[in-house]
Amino acid sequence: MPEKSAKPLLRFAPSPNGRLHLGHAYSALYTWQAARLLGGTALLRIEDIDPQRSKPEFTAAIEEDLHWLGLDWPEPVMVQSERLDDYAAAGNRLRDRGLLYPCFCSRAELMATATGTDPDGAPLYPGTCRHMDRGEQIERLERGDPVQFRLDIEMALDRTGMLTFSVVGPLVTDRPQLRYARPERWGDVVLQRKGMPTSYHLSVVVDDAAQGISHVTRGRDMEAATDIHVLLQMLLGLGSPIYNFHRLILDDTGKKLSKSRSSETLADLRAKGWTPEDVRRAVGF
Known part of the structure; x- marks a missing residue:
């Protein structure tokens, strides 16, 4: 774990998939403003663990857009x-x-056996492979069947007990308030994916600790996922940052802007003549 920085450290961590x-x-401007209010520094991190969707040209475009907005960050x-x-x-x-x-269930099998939904509305895994005979697990692993590794949430919570973390808001300079985490809402989340030794949840926790991030600013849509991150921090012996959840920018239909929904990009707006x-x-800045 890095030596704790004398000044607050924040990060903006987009994925280069568009x-x-x-x-x-808004999220970037909010993070840089928060860093200024705290007398700290905002870092840029590139979260590109999805090899099918992440492209080098999008990484370059991210840096171009942020510089256009007047933002900079330490290298590397x-x-x-x-x-x-x-x-x-x-x-x-x-x-x-x-x-x-190890979990060998396909997406179709998960859809067919799900026992509910997680906070994001995705099917909740019922723990099918958690009860698999060890001999069958080894046989399938040796055979090279597609596998991902899930966290046994019940066993994990038995190890940690009740979990809390600090939240500030609406300003990052507000006094932190204690909040209780409820990671059991997510069920047995995937931490190591098929063909990839990690997942978003695991990577973000490891990276925040490696960089010594003191404050995490993120959209309210990520509020529930923070419970998983707090659990992983405890299990891995990592410190927990202070969290701040900001509002989301919505389109005319009231839905969150999204790459998957082809929301208008900053490049599109520049082409129309928009300025920073x-x-x-x-x-709102």
């Missing part, structure tokens, strides 16, 4: 695809403690 839109602009930039060994080591520590188990000041005014 161009940035106004929602990203942390890039997740360069840190797979660190994530694998963290995951293996959990596996060695018996907290992860126009963007700042549009999102």
Whole structure:
């Protein structure tokens, strides 16, 4: 774990799977403003552990858009695809403690057997492979069947007990308030994916600790996922940052802006003649 910085450290961590839109602009501007209010520094991190969707040209576009907005950051930039060994080591520590188990279920099988939904509305895994005979597990692993590793949430919570973390808001300079985490709402989440030794949850926790992040600013849509991150921090012996959840930028239909829904990008707005000041005014800065 890095030596704790004398000044607060924050981060903006987009995925290079498309161009940035106004929602990203708001989150970035919010993070840099929060860093200034705290007398700290905002870092850029590139979260590119999805090899099918992440593209180098999008990484370059992210930096171009942020510089256009007038933002800068210390170099070098942390890039997740360069840190797979660190994530694998963290995951293996959990596996060695018996907290992860191999899951061979396909997406179709999960959809057919789900017992409810998680806070994001995705099917909740019923724990099918958690009860698999050890001999069958070994046989399927040796056969090379597609596998991912899930966290045994019940066993993990038995190890940690009740979990709390600190939240500030609406300003990052407000006095922190204690909040109780409820990671059991997510069920047995995947921490090591098929063909990838990590997942978003595992990577973000390892990276925040490696960079000494003191404050995490994130959208309210990530509020529930923070419970999983607090659990992993405890299991891995990592410190927990102070969290702040900001509002989301919505479209005319009231839905969150999204790359998957082809929301208008900052590049599109630039082509229309928008200036950085126009963007700042549009999102409330």
